[in-house]
Amino acid sequence: MDKTFQIKVSKYDGKHSKVVDELAICEYPLNIFVNGRHLTVLLCTPEKLEELTVGFLIFHGIIKSYDEVKSVKIDEKMGRAEVLLNCEDIDTSNYLKQVLPHNFNEQDSTEFFSHIMNSLKIGRIQNENVHVKGEIIYDLMKKSLSYSDAFRNTGGVHCAALCDGYNIVSICEDIARHNAVDKLLGKAFMEGINLKDKILFVSSRVSFEMVFKIARFGVPIVISKSAPTYLSIKFAEALNVTLVGFVRERRMNVYTNPQRII
Incomplete structure (x- = not known):
């Protein structure tokens, strides 16, 4: 099935307009x-x-x-x-709602994160052997974004990539940033890829839910082209995850646990 479709677009430049062919991403x-x-x-x-x-x-x-x-x-x-x-009985209730406290207030973040980590039966990530060089971060982000024809031609998809610190191991794209990460995690589970020594690169902003996703699988470093939310930063801090954002050109912000960036 085609990922993109050709459409006619009237382009305006402030003075003139013309009809051109463009590509639109499939939903x-x-x-x-x-x-x-x-x-x-x-x-x-x-x-x-x-x-x-x-x-x-x-x-x-x-x-x-x-x-x-x-x-x-x-x-x-x-x-x-x-x-x-393989089993007949399945629990189809919303998993995120099961672990989020109903009376959550951002001001009470310590108890909030403790509740989530206890519900998921996960502790702080202990893997301090995973490192990545700053120069390699720039190159891997550029490679992950250039991988996608759909991204270049439409700007309408997000990319998510798993890296080993030097090379891209796996990469997926989707119109929804969470779908791109789900595809990547699903592919990793199907192929038996160990996630605990990998680095996640994403083209989108990093939300709390994205950190929540990777927390369950022990990914120690998350790197984004865009911004993280305040809640995602605090959760990454609680989990001992290294969170990097605004990777553009030769600049980046390291929000938590900078010891893994060398």
Whole structure:
């Protein structure tokens, strides 16, 4: 299925206008069914749909490993992902709501993060052996952004890449930044890639939910072309995650745990 479609656009430059051909990114609805039960619909870029489905199920706590998946069948024409699990009983309640306290106030962040980490049964990331050089960060960010024709031609997708400190190991893209990360995580689980010694590069801003995603899998460094939110910075701090933002040209901001940037 095509990711982009050609359209006619009237371009204005302040003085003149002309009709030109441009590319628009496809927005594709994917309905996810688990053991015959309709779970959700995701609006996404129509590629790596199996990886997106697996990543979504893992993040929402419906499966804990790829071994629990019996089969995933994608019907692109109908926009369906049919997942069969090895177990019949599944918990389809919202995983994020399960671990977020209902009476959360940002001023009470210490208790908030302790609650989440206890709910997820995760501690602070202890891996201090993962490092990356500043010069390599600039190069890897440039490579991850140049990977995508859709990004260059439309500006309408986000990229997410896993790196080992020197090279890109895996890369995915999607119209939604969280889908791009879910595709990447799903692909890693399907291929048995160890995430605890990898670095996540993203083209989007870093939200609390994105740090929440990677926290479950022990990724020690997150690097973004854009800005992090205040809550994502505080959560990364609590988790001992190194958070880097505004990687542009030869500049960047290191918000937490700068010891991993050498």
